Amino acid sequence: MENPIKKLLAGKVASKIKDALPLDAGDAALNGLIGTLIANPGRTEQVFGTGEIFLIKAALYLTGVRLEPSAYVGVGTIHKELIGVYQFDLNLGKTDDRPPLPSELALPHGLHVPIVVNDASPFSLLREKGTLYLKVSGMKLFPVEYEKRPLFYDKKTSDGIEMWKLAQHRLGDELMVTYNTYCHTLKGGNQCRFCGLNQNEPIHRRKNSYFIQTPEQIAEIAEAAYGEGIAKRLEITGGILPKRAEVDFIIAVGNAVKARLGTKTVPGGHALLAAPNDLSQIDRLKEAGWEYVFFNLEVWNPHFFAGLCPGKEAIVGREHWLKALDYAVEVFGKGNVRSILIAGLEPLNSYLEGAEYLTEHGIFADPSPWMPMPGSLMEGQSTPSAGWHINLLVQTLDLWERHGWDLRDVAKDGWLSFNDLAAMRLQVRRAKEDNPALDLEKDLRYQLSVKGNLDF
Numbered sequence: 001m002e003n004p005i006k007k008l009l010a011g012k013v014a015s016k017i018k019d020a021l022p023l024d025a026g027d028a029a030l031n032g033l034i035g036t037l038i039a040n041p042g043r044t045e046q047v048f049g050t051g052e053i054f055l056i057k058a059a060l061y062l063t064g065v066r067l068e069p070s071a072y073v074g075v076g077t078i079h080k081e082l083i084g085v086y087q088f089d090l091n092l093g094k095t096d097d098r099p100p101l102p103s104e105l106a107l108p109h110g111l112h113v114p115i116v117v118n119d120a121s122p123f124s125l126l127r128e129k130g131t132l133y134l135k136v137s138g139m140k141l142f143p144v145e146y147e148k149r150p151l152f153y154d155k156k157t158s159d160g161i162e163m164w165k166l167a168q169h170r171l172g173d174e175l176m177v178t179y180n181t182y183c184h185t186l187k188g189g190n191q192c193r194f195c196g197l198n199q200n201e202p203i204h205r206r207k208n209s210y211f212i213q214t215p216e217q218i219a220e221i222a223e224a225a226y227g228e229g230i231a232k233r234l235e236i237t238g239g240i241l242p243k244r245a246e247v248d249f250i251i252a253v254g255n256a257v258k259a260r261l262g263t264k265t266v267p268g269g270h271a272l273l274a275a276p277n278d279l280s281q282i283d284r285l286k287e288a289g290w291e292y293v294f295f296n297l298e299v300w301n302p303h304f305f306a307g308l309c310p311g312k313e314a315i316v317g318r319e320h321w322l323k324a325l326d327y328a329v330e331v332f333g334k335g336n337v338r339s340i341l342i343a344g345l346e347p348l349n350s351y352l353e354g355a356e357y358l359t360e361h362g363i364f365a366d367p368s369p370w371m372p373m374p375g376s377l378m379e380g381q382s383t384p385s386a387g388w389h390i391n392l393l394v395q396t397l398d399l400w401e402r403h404g405w406d407l408r409d410v411a412k413d414g415w416l417s418f419n420d421l422a423a424m425r426l427q428v429r430r431a432k433e434d435n436p437a438l439d440l441e442k443d444l445r446y447q448l449s450v451k452g453n454l455d456f
């Protein structure tokens, strides 16, 4: 029997998602139970497995979702509104003439997906009698919900600025601080080809400063967000500034947050910045309380790096970048230094070569699937298929396991697709231990998270 979700999604989006959906008859249970589900949405968790929800998440991310008018109710009051993660705002330019958009969507089995608005998507959201539903081509799939609005979004700093304008909550437990929306690589057209940071207008500007916030404002917001229990991590990021002014700013923020919270470190605090030119600043980042750092290479192949990140190459240089990563491992320890590699910008073998090198050096290479950003120089281009991405993520999980990394750490660390796949791999292993007769070949979770296979 044909999978009804796949059938319903056929048409103009089929080419985008066709390999994000199960192809076989192994989902017969799904077919039979969709009717039951519509009549009895409380049963979602029983009838849709983690594998199916993961595929729907992939399809939602790739094709976006349409919001019916009822889906806006309560956003900005009860439900958290989308404020914008400036480096990767997939909704840039779509928000001007609408009420506030919701932020992430909670799916069954604890999976989450950012809301990417697409008025032509076959997926839609509507609220009925207080319950928010995900629909596909007019058919209700199951109830979903937005994130609760954090209490600190209603608070102001002691100097009178609304906190939501200065820092945002995302990924379930992260306070995100973007210190500016300007990257000096823009000068001479040297910005990274995939980055849309410079296209964003910050919601708040400080006079005569490169920075949106002061360290003290960030510390106050951290106190409110951690105090409310909704933040366990703090990320700070932004563009490269003249004379690398951002590095000292990040150091000042770490010190201010530590002092305000009365802690020895910034709990879950991570600074995401271009590798410092002055290696002693890495020691100072550690002293300032940052628990881990990201120096994102983005692409591994040196020629691609120079071509896609010409500003990083000119200001820091790949050779120094690698040296700084190794030095950071000495300072922060193995596993506490990270470097995002964007999946889809270079050939698979080159990506995996980079992931292997970084892992061998004790650096956690975060695989981040490339989505062409509005306003970036690569806007309008296409990312590889979902099947390509899942295969890459699974090969990355294999690599980490070969090097002794504990997937439990990966699984608990967020809502990204590699976190989901790590969790699914652990789940299916437990299921096999509990039931040795389980036929893994027929288990969608196994096919996705262990084999990286969408063609079965």
Ligand code: SF4
Pocket: 183, 184, 185, 191, 192, 195, 196, 197, 238, 239, 240, 274, 309, 311, 312
């Ligand atoms: S260094 Fe590249 S990725 Fe980072 S903010 Fe600047 S342009 Fe964007």
